[in-house]
Amino acid sequence: GAVVSQHPSWVICKSGTSVKIECRSLDFQATTMFWYRQFPKQSLMLMATSNEGSKATYEQGVEKDKFLINHASLTLSTLTVTSAHPEDSSFYICSARDPGPSSLGNQPQHFGDGTRLSIL
């Protein structure tokens, strides 16, 4: 089945550091990838939709300059948390939608295993 690889799985770094998280679709091309944030015991909060070859679409309340998204190829999207602070500590998860032959809403999203980010 479709596989999405997310790297790194765990990051600990000092406040003020910028951290890059990669999301790769391994066996399909993904024109659209999604980035989520999850707090403990809570559901996933969509941060942005990453579109290959164009600017990401951010959800309301998400800082574009804080969370930089680049989707330079059909198999890779990156999320960079710039000048990270302790409040940015969270579990970040990416997903990619396997386009398939069906209409827009029918294909499931496949998720990476997530990145646990801890800012000291």
Added chain:
Amino acid sequence: GDSVTQMEGPVTLSEEAFLTINCTYTATGYPSLFWYVQYPGEGLQLLLKATKADDKGSNKGFEATYRKETTSFHLEKGSVQVSDSAVYFCALSGGNQGGKLIFGQGTELSVKP
């Protein structure tokens, strides 16, 4: 806007018990419906899906039927195992969401031996 509501957890069951996790939705158009499972410290895995009314999704003994008349997609399993302990998310996609997934709040399931 579109939304998904799940029954609150945690749900605690004994091994081999019957499981139901309720999920209802509101949506414009004709969404696809999904159940995802998240094991501790991991991302989400697709468990099953249904793309139109009366479709039944099934996988690993879990089932859910897309009920348009009651706007529901309840997850069921006849006999749970300890290894089924996880958080389960109901989600919808399509309608007017442009491919985005709208998640329920998640339901934690704990199965005791």
